[in-house]
Amino acid sequence: MKTIKLKALRCLVMSSLGLVIAVSGWSQNVSKVEGIVSNESGEPLKAVSIQYGVSTSKELLSSISDENGKFALNDLMVGQKYRFDFSYVGYENYSLTSFIIQKGESNKLIIRLKQASQGLDEVIVVGFGRQKKKDVTGAVSSVKGERLIEVPSPDISNALQGRVAGVVVQTQSWRPGSTTQIRIRGNRSINAMNEPLYVVDGIPTTDAIEQISPNDIESVEILKDASATAIYGNRGANGVVIITTKKGKKGKTLVDFNSYYGIQKNKELPLLMNAAEFVEYSREAQRNIAGGTYDSKPNRDQDFKNEQLVATPFMFQNMERAWESGTYDPSKLLSTDWVDYGLKTGAIQDYNVNVRGGSEATKFLLSTDYFQNTGVVRDQDYKRFSVRINAEHHISKGVKIGTNSVYTSSTQNAGWNDVFDVYGLKSFNPLASPFDEDGNLELFPTNNTRTPNPITNFGNTKRIRNLDRYLGNFYLDANLLPGLNFRSNFGIDLRVNQNFDFNSENTAIAGGIAPSSAANNTAKKFMYTWENILSYTKTIHEDHNIFATLVQSIQEEKIESNGISVTDLPYDELLNNNLGSALIINGVSSGLVDWNLSSFLGRVNYGYKNKYLVTLSARYDGSSRLAEGEKWVLFPSVAFAWRLKDEGFLKDTKNLSELKLRLSYGKTGNTSIDPYKTWGRVGTNRYVFGESTILGFTPIEMLNPQLTWETTDQFNAGVDVGFLNNRISASLDFYLQNTSNLLLARQLPTVSGFSNLLSNIGKTQNKGFELTLNTVNVSNRNFSWRTDLLFNANKQKIVELYNGKVDDVGALWFIGKPVNLYYNLGFNGIWQNTQDDLQEIAKFNANGSNFRPGDIRPLDKNGDFRIDANDRYIIGQVDPKWTIGFANNFTYKNFDASIFMNGMFGHTLNHDLDLRFDGRYNQPKMNFWTPANPSKEAPRPLLGAASVNYLSTMNYYSGDFVRVKNILVGYTLPKGAFHNLSIDRLRIYASVQNPFLFTKFPGTDPEGATGFDDPSVVTYTFGLNLSF
């Protein structure tokens, strides 16, 4: 046998192939090629896709490597030039274009595939097609599936957090099963939605994306600029997230099992007063009432007349204990930690089995996933179950049919709102006990009928949110003529939402001594999409590449809903299962919403010498929601890219591996006008004359026949650059978005009979930049270190409103300012009992105020000694001004590790702790003012007022934070360890999520846990990736 080294081939140097060895033996007319595919360190790769054929023919055969990386391709024509294309997920593609088959027993190839860095040669999904990344003209980011499951995450949006420049993912609530908010390049719309459009295997959808298991995802692409999103026309304005699920592969059936289990602990909620502190606080409140005579020192008689201290026998005994010796000894008080009754240790777990395989003609993937999160707050949990089948069958050469279908069922126990807040656990007097002498729950532990014991809710209320969903597409794909492909795609999205509520009788949620109540609400949402896509690829004279796409599509969604709510069921065991048995029917409702969309679109990509790239697209959209004559709108786009690297003058610059400039413009729309808006709306109510009923008709919405799409003109300029064989690569994008015909629910003086009217008036602007920097810092046989850094900044402003460049204070919209902001009176400390302050107080009180030392001093913005509407000002913006993501990945031999951090800056939080300072309810420990303690932080307690005035001025804090989101260490067992068990890969890992938070914010968590809400959590996870 003779070994030939083919190192001389140009492609070997430039591209992905490490080493090719060809061996030829004897033959007659046909021969075969055998070989092995491995990675750079020599480990064999299984299931590598191999496409091969005679170089001059268009027809390619395909095969796949086995579990040892070996492959054998038979019946090859001796003496012919053959082409071999190797591709494998996570590795760069390699093509051997003209391999001459030698006579003899066999030809041998040894292929080493190079792991893909952030390669520009990778193929990514763009709307209605795929493109090589280097040919893309727009701002598109791609995240491969394996990156999404590197770190355990319950859903895609969590996994995307901090991964893509320009995408801001914010946790809104830490309740299990709650959704995160995704914004691509900021908010554009004031009134309509700012949610991006999700396209799952070609089916456009906008909600419940958390129902798709990250384990099933091949890749997620995020289309950010208008040249990329314009082909989604009237729904592209907020960016598009394209989700492509994994597909089956030909060859040996592969099984993956991925699982993790973790425990969750809550981050600390704001610290409440204990019993001793509460007693002091209550006394202080008594001292401050008008004409109050409460002793400034502890006084036994007064304490035992103070309702807040001795309302129940338990509290009475508690106080007696403290006074037992005759002098007050607070250390004798028993203190109840009420909040603790609402917390538990949470668990999170996920199990996924995924089977892939197939033959030449038919490929499939079957997968099932079970996810559960019990969360850290009692009565809350979430579980999700899904089964998927992705299958494709070749009917004949070039013609295939297939489906990507998933059924998901999820159940959220939402728990009850205000578990901690309002009159929840945090409000309870720490002197009181939740239990009576017999250990049963006391319904009124402080003898206050307004505040029944919230612990009675646990286990006695239901807040079930079920969502069953079928999401699937069915397609026919045919290569009609060389280069011409037709695809017809029919997608169904069927969702059934069920909300079941139940409250047992005599619970806090029922209102104390009160009957049970229950409600069932169901909505069925059925949506179908049918798209027909013609695409044409042609290369003319080597230099001219044309890729053209023509699409026609229709879509309809129909939502049918009904609901009923009742009170007073015969017994609690019925839960919400027999509403007909209730004594009182509170309400019955039903609804229907139906809308249609019809679209035509075309796109041409043209490349000249792979250096000059142009994309032109146009989409013509028609919608049922708009009035006659306003239904159709055109959304065009154009983009240019120039790959400077391939120009003669840069071609030989060794250190520069890529340089591309991109420039684009496009127009997109926002569909979120509710159906039927143009017709106006009349609501009904009922009135009686005696006992005869009459139906009243009251106008709710004005007629509005002029409504049209909100549209955004978007400009993008970007540069992609790579150095040192792309070991350092970066993308930088600047964008400018002008949104016009803004859909505004403009506020009207209610004198007109309407408080608002949805109109197309107004303009906003977003501008910003995004930086993605990926570096491979170290890469050698044993150790590698990779860093990804993301940064983006976005500045939003309102340019114009319906009155022109005039603020709408009523709606809190200000020209030149962001859409969402805080506008209120400001905090200027606490009034002190000093000569200076008393003089100032007198000036305010002369104008109608009634300040006293110890009161909150609001900021008199205009200095007129009168606190009124003119003293309000913009305190801060709701959305962050800039965000960062910073990830480091390490491998050392069989170990891998990663640390990921993210941060948000420049936003203001409304941290409402539900303070009252009335001495009746417990609240966070604060340094409150007393005559002896001239605090500047918090006002004096005051009995008899439901709350102290101007408390809301104390709620605003900077939201800046940096979070270590995840630290992970993994270990892949060496290959040899499992030979007998036919296990290909076994990786175990441990991770901790959300371990560290760096912020000045005083509450639980600046992200999604301000005030006294469900706390944020730290999760400790162990995971397993197994393949066989």
Add this chain to the structure above:
Amino acid sequence: MKNTKYLFIAALFFFATVGCKKYLNEEIVPNISYQVYQTEKGIEGALAAAYSSLRLGVNGERALTFSDAGTDLFTSGSDGSPDFNLYLSTLSSLNGGISAYWDYHYKAISECNVTLKYLPDVTMNAKRKSEIEGEAKFIRSYFYFDLVQHYGKVPLVLNAFDKAQTEFKRAEVKDIYNQLTGDLTTAYNALPANAAAQGRINKAAVAHLISKVYLARASATSTEQRNSRGTKASDLDSVIFYAGNIVNKQLGNYALVADYKNLFNINNQVNSEVIFAVQFTNNLANNGSGNNMHLYHVPQYDAVNTKILARSIEYGRPYRRVRPTPFVYNELFGLTRKYDSRFAKSFIWAYIANKASNGIPTNGGATVNVKIGDTAIYFSPVFYTSNELPAAFAENKRFPVYLPLNEYISNSRNFIFPGLSKWLDNQRPTTNETRGGRDWLMYRYAETLLILAEAYGRKGEYATAVNYINMVRERAAYKAGEMKTIQYWTFEGGNYADRTKSSVEEMKITSADISNNFVDFILDERGRELLGELNRWEDLNRCEKLVERVKKYNPEASNIRDFHNLRPIPQTHIDRLNPKGPDSEEQNPGYF
């Protein structure tokens, strides 16, 4: 090539839906649109919507906050909000209560305007058409009357809009009064004496409202207010004409209910004294959010001793938003308090145990066994000096909870007090049900008599005035054979022997009693008769007595200033105006 058949399929698919133009048609199946107003049913519905908006005053605390809170008669209970009760600086244009009241009034006005706009083009019976016009104008006038009394100058909107409208100027107070008298005259002429159904507006209802409007204009005493309201010399005669027509039985056979207690008996809601009542029902499906007034005057009786007294449907759900001022218990009923059954009948003086429990320590220092039906809480209206107090407690030690005035008058005890009983609703299905079914008795014959008396009194014709006042006071007296309450002989100094004796003679007044300080007398009499019936703030304000009497009788509200005679215009209104005038034009003085 065999794939040409797919080419054909492709072409077929591609054009399959193109031709279907109907695909984008929108069928408005789930909603009702404006076309409904072109029908008779629709126009009756537009009017019914306006009637329904009348309920909103008592659907929440709107009317309570505006009309009773912070007057000489009511102050904040322990769960009340201090801003209105105490005239704090938070009673500003930013206050949510300020805009909520404004908003629902204008919403209702727009429903009347919609009715009046579409009415002319509807084909229907001409007589009914003019009745609808009268009903709509009555309701609109009712709402504007509230607005002008509370906010002063307000935009006078008489059209329904179908385009966004942001330009609104405030009309002069006198122009609003002129509009009201004009509209109500139209309504008076259009409406029949006997309405087609219970609760529909009839001639007497209009006569009652228009007499209130004329009286409000005539009540101005300062030159400034007379100019502002456009007071005319003939106003009092107009009051006498319209109120007189009711009293002279020209508009129906209205009469006082013999027993004051029975007037508020929930089983006697349809009675001879009702001139206009906003309708509610015990059928929750037709009751909207219901009448919530039963909540607001109830003290926290269920937290006093949970072993013997639990919350019940009869005693109500204790929201304790307002409580009577010390003035109401101490002075309002004056020297005839023990003869005036209204004092005994307006409050809950005793709570009866609904749970049995032994060994209950009483606050008089004894231990008692309580059976269901025993008295659990007993209030007495007497204030004792510190010397007398121990004896009073000792004497009443059989009551588990005995509370003399000393014990409930202070601000720190404002959760427990004798609460107003008029609004209680024991027909609600459950204890905590907020959606009560009691009608809101808005105008009743006793008030007509007091209006008529006030007009004569203001003219100096005291003898005639006394005549009508005594009709009201005689009804308030105990009748012969009627058993007085235990208070009469235990605390009020009455003789036990007189417990069933008539007190009609003691209750009668003469011209000499009223000629000296007539306005204060009539305000006191209205306070006694109409206590908690949602008209006090307006009464004080129209008489230019608000600040004076609140300062005098409601010590907690001592922060009240002259500018509180008007409420602030809501900031939400001013902020949305375009063009917008300076604060001095858009806002009332004192609020900017």
